Amino acid sequence: xxxxxxxxxxxxxxxxxxxxxxxxxxxxxxxxxxxxxxxxxxxxxxxxxxxxxxxxxxxxxxxxxxxxxxxxxxxxxxxxxxxxxxxxxxxxxxxxxxxxxxxxxxxxxxxxxxxxxxxxxxxxxxxxxxxxxxxxxxxxxxxxxxxxxxxxxxxxxxxxxxxxxxxxxxxxxxxxxxxxxxxxxxxxxxxxxxxxxxxxxxxxxxxxxxxxxxxxxxxxxxxxxxxxxxxxxxxxxxxxxxxxxxxxxxxxxxxxxxxxxxxxxxxxxxxxxxxxxxxxxxxxxxxxxxxxxxxxxxxxxxxxxxxxxxxxxxxxxxxxxxxxxxxxxxxxxxxxxxxxxxxxxxxxxxxxxxxxxxxxxxxxxxxxxxxx
Amino acid sequence: xxxxxxxxxxxxxxxxxxxxxxxxxxxxxxxxxxxxxxxxxxxxxxxxxxxxxxxxxxxxxxxxxxxxxxxxxxxxxxxxxxxxxxxxxxxxxxxxxxxxxxxxxxxxxxxxxxxxxxxxxxxxxxxxxxxxxxxxxxxxxxxxxxxxxxxxxxxxxxxxxxxxxxxxxxxxxxxxxxxxxxxxxxxxxxxxxxxxxxxxxxxxxxxxxxxxxxxxxxxxxxxxxxxxxxxxxxxxxxxxxxxxxxxxxxxxxxxxxxxxxxxxxxxxxxxxxxxxxxxxxxxxxxxxxxxxxxxxxxxxxxxxxxxxxxxxxxxxxxxxxxxxxxxxxxxxxxxxxxxxxxxxxxxxxxxxxxxxxxxxxxxxxxxxxxxx
Numbered sequence: 001x002x003x004x005x006x007x008x009x010x011x012x013x014x015x016x017x018x019x020x021x022x023x024x025x026x027x028x029x030x031x032x033x034x035x036x037x038x039x040x041x042x043x044x045x046x047x048x049x050x051x052x053x054x055x056x057x058x059x060x061x062x063x064x065x066x067x068x069x070x071x072x073x074x075x076x077x078x079x080x081x082x083x084x085x086x087x088x089x090x091x092x093x094x095x096x097x098x099x100x101x102x103x104x105x106x107x108x109x110x111x112x113x114x115x116x117x118x119x120x121x122x123x124x125x126x127x128x129x130x131x132x133x134x135x136x137x138x139x140x141x142x143x144x145x146x147x148x149x150x151x152x153x154x155x156x157x158x159x160x161x162x163x164x165x166x167x168x169x170x171x172x173x174x175x176x177x178x179x180x181x182x183x184x185x186x187x188x189x190x191x192x193x194x195x196x197x198x199x200x201x202x203x204x205x206x207x208x209x210x211x212x213x214x215x216x217x218x219x220x221x222x223x224x225x226x227x228x229x230x231x232x233x234x235x236x237x238x239x240x241x242x243x244x245x246x247x248x249x250x251x252x253x254x255x256x257x258x259x260x261x262x263x264x265x266x267x268x269x270x271x272x273x274x275x276x277x278x279x280x281x282x283x284x285x286x287x288x289x290x291x292x293x294x295x296x297x298x299x300x301x302x303x304x305x306x307x308x309x310x311x312x313x314x315x316x317x318x319x320x321x322x323x324x325x326x327x328x329x330x331x332x333x334x335x336x337x338x339x340x341x342x343x344x345x346x347x348x349x350x351x352x353x354x355x356x357x358x359x360x361x362x363x364x365x366x367x368x369x370x371x372x
Numbered sequence: 373x374x375x376x377x378x379x380x381x382x383x384x385x386x387x388x389x390x391x392x393x394x395x396x397x398x399x400x401x402x403x404x405x406x407x408x409x410x411x412x413x414x415x416x417x418x419x420x421x422x423x424x425x426x427x428x429x430x431x432x433x434x435x436x437x438x439x440x441x442x443x444x445x446x447x448x449x450x451x452x453x454x455x456x457x458x459x460x461x462x463x464x465x466x467x468x469x470x471x472x473x474x475x476x477x478x479x480x481x482x483x484x485x486x487x488x489x490x491x492x493x494x495x496x497x498x499x500x501x502x503x504x505x506x507x508x509x510x511x512x513x514x515x516x517x518x519x520x521x522x523x524x525x526x527x528x529x530x531x532x533x534x535x536x537x538x539x540x541x542x543x544x545x546x547x548x549x550x551x552x553x554x555x556x557x558x559x560x561x562x563x564x565x566x567x568x569x570x571x572x573x574x575x576x577x578x579x580x581x582x583x584x585x586x587x588x589x590x591x592x593x594x595x596x597x598x599x600x601x602x603x604x605x606x607x608x609x610x611x612x613x614x615x616x617x618x619x620x621x622x623x624x625x626x627x628x629x630x631x632x633x634x635x636x637x638x639x640x641x642x643x644x645x646x647x648x649x650x651x652x653x654x655x656x657x658x659x660x661x662x663x664x665x666x667x668x669x670x671x672x673x674x675x676x677x678x679x680x681x682x683x684x685x686x687x688x689x690x691x692x693x694x695x696x697x698x699x700x701x702x703x704x705x706x707x708x709x710x711x712x713x714x715x716x717x718x719x720x721x722x723x724x725x726x727x728x729x730x731x732x733x734x735x736x737x738x739x740x741x742x743x744x
Binding site: 025029030031035038040043048060072073075077078084086089091092093135137138140141166168169170172209228229231232235236239254255257258260266268289294295296348349352353371 | 398401402403404406407410411415416419420435444445447448449450451452454455456458459460461462463465507508510511512513536538540541542543544564576577578579580581600601602603604605606607608609611625626627628629630631632634635638639640661666667668669689720721724725
């Protein structure tokens with residue numbers, strides 16, 4: 001009945017003895033949730049309990065433990081898979097999920113990204129070089145003002161124009177009005193430019209409204225959808241990616257998730273949270289704060305995210321890393337060097353402030369990434 | 373148009389100058405997400421941007437900043453309220469959400485708990501003294517074995533019998549079969565004892581199946597529902613609590629949430645995550661790891677959770693703190709002293725291991741809490 005197993009690599013702080021004890025405890029905590037003495041012999045002990053497959057030092061005070069779990073423990077559910085990986089163990093200090101090694105059978109239980117890098121490029125009609133994204137902001141602007149900005153950004157050649165993730169359905173900027181006006185503005189610009197800029201409304205919403213907003217946005221002409229799985233739950237993103245009625249790319253925003261990666265000894269590694277789990281959910285591009293901006297991610301952490309987005313992962317498509325957050329124009333050469341071509345640069349402020357001519361600002365930034 | 377504001381108290385690590393700068397940045401980051409120089413005068417600057425209301429030292433290296441936001445920024449959505457409180461700021465180190473001070477208008481946008489302490493006591497028929505809960509485990513046991521355990525626990529007088537939170541819909545223990553058998557077992561025991569033990573199945577599930585499992589469980593005779601909002605998304609719990617078709621108490625499990633509280637300078641304070649936010653979601657009882665068990669919470673952190681569950685919070689009902697995790701019997705006197713009567717003690721292992729007679733174990737533990 002039970003066969004294939006998947007693996008989780010945990011980094012465990014402490015001496016070898018402490019780390020080994022943590023590893024053995026994880027095997028129990030994440031499955032049977034009883035002490036070793038209460039584990040029944042036979043099926044449960046042999047198959048259900050997590051199995052310590054490898055244990056080796058990372059540094060003098062950190063050990064890597066590879067623990068395998070039966071695929072069936074996750075029940076084909078993303079919610080329960082997250083639980084087996086890190087449910088109760090998230091409450092214990094100095095244990096970090098460093099990497100997932102998911103088996104083919106497990107990966108096949110989720111659809112994964114439907115567009116990925118190649119699909120997004122095809123929709124936008126740009127076969128190579130980095131893509132450019134910006135955000136409509138600030139919260140408090142009217143629908144007409146935001147649509148006006150969207151029009152200019154699209155004229156300037158920006159590839160993806162997303163709502164700021166704080167724009168949802170405020171009374172001063174209702175969702176349906178905003179999405180209609182901004183979609184129309186971008187389509188109007190596209191007719192003038194001949195390009196295929198995508199408007200990306202934020203559909204992050206209470207669960208009973210999420211699908212409804214996605215469908216509305218699609219029908220009114222949006223080009224992709226923005227969702228913050230830290231706010232909606234990870235499975236909400238997966239459900240949209242598995243929904244046959246929704247045929248738009250999904251872009252994932254990191255709001256509310258930061259604490260999961262802040263401390264290097266706890267939580268989830270950057271590549272797990274912003275790479276592997278995003279692909280499991282079915283995101284086609286993932287926004288994260290770039291190094292050197294106003295958030296604290298390091299260059300190495302950002303590289304690990306980009307690598308996890310793009311490296312082979314079963315049959316799942318590679319997805320776009322989408323660094324943003326305080327991206328000034330003088331950083332662009334370094335970003336190109338760091339990320340290569342398969343990246344979406346999320347540029348906010350610089351597109352607004354380089355000059356009063358927003359259309360020209362867009363064109364200028366495109367020239368900086370070799371697209372003029 | 374814009375009037376009432378709600379407040380968030382953040383604890384900010386650093387010197388006074390550093391902390392003050394963090395506070396000013398939060399006002400922008402959580403609302404307009406642009407630099408001060410890009411905030412338009414008038415409506416946006418006066419109403420939309422967060423407002424620093426108070427700033428005072430907590431320790432020599434930590435300052436408390438009270439920041440207010442217009443109720444309308446949260447759009448009446450729990451997802452967006454979480455985003456305003458801590459969305460992007462979660463990604464910045466050494467900022468912790470210490471307390472929420474939610475206005476009446478904002479609290480009225482969510483229903484809150486429907487049963488709370490008094491409602492749960494009424495269903496169970498125990499007007500005072502602590503309640504006793506246990507868990508069906510381990511994962512891997514058959515439906516018949518789990519139902520047999522449920523029967524004995526209920527005969528022994530346990531008030532609430534929950535599924536272990538890792539039991540979802542595994543092929544070796546399918547949800548519908550388990551919930552039917554365990555419900556029947558508990559009802560059979562109740563007929564013998566004349567008591568009102570509640571069976572609490574775990575309905576944590578992918579979003580398209582959550583409501584379906586809740587309805588099934590209710591129709592087949594479950595007495596309350598267990599859900600892990602860290603796995604499903606916080607709004608999923610709220611949606612169940614707001615669903616007229618679901619008339620069972622909701623018990624919240626902390627799986628996958630631990631990292632949010634681990635480091636005292638980051639994330640959410642224990643009372644915010646396991647108290648205030650649970651009541652916003654509509655949980656009637658909240659499970660958390662007790663001090664001195666196999667998890668790392670301190671006595672003070674647990675006290676702050678219990679206080680946040682029970683203290684006045686607008687029109688919201690007080691809810692049960694439900695400490696668990698390595699609760700040995702010799703700790704019970706201390707727990708009674710610490711938590712008083714308005715608590716549900718979640719006892720796992722001791723109920724299984726005190727003696728081979730599970731019925732007697734239940735009765736014995738009830739006597740320890742003054743209920744014989």
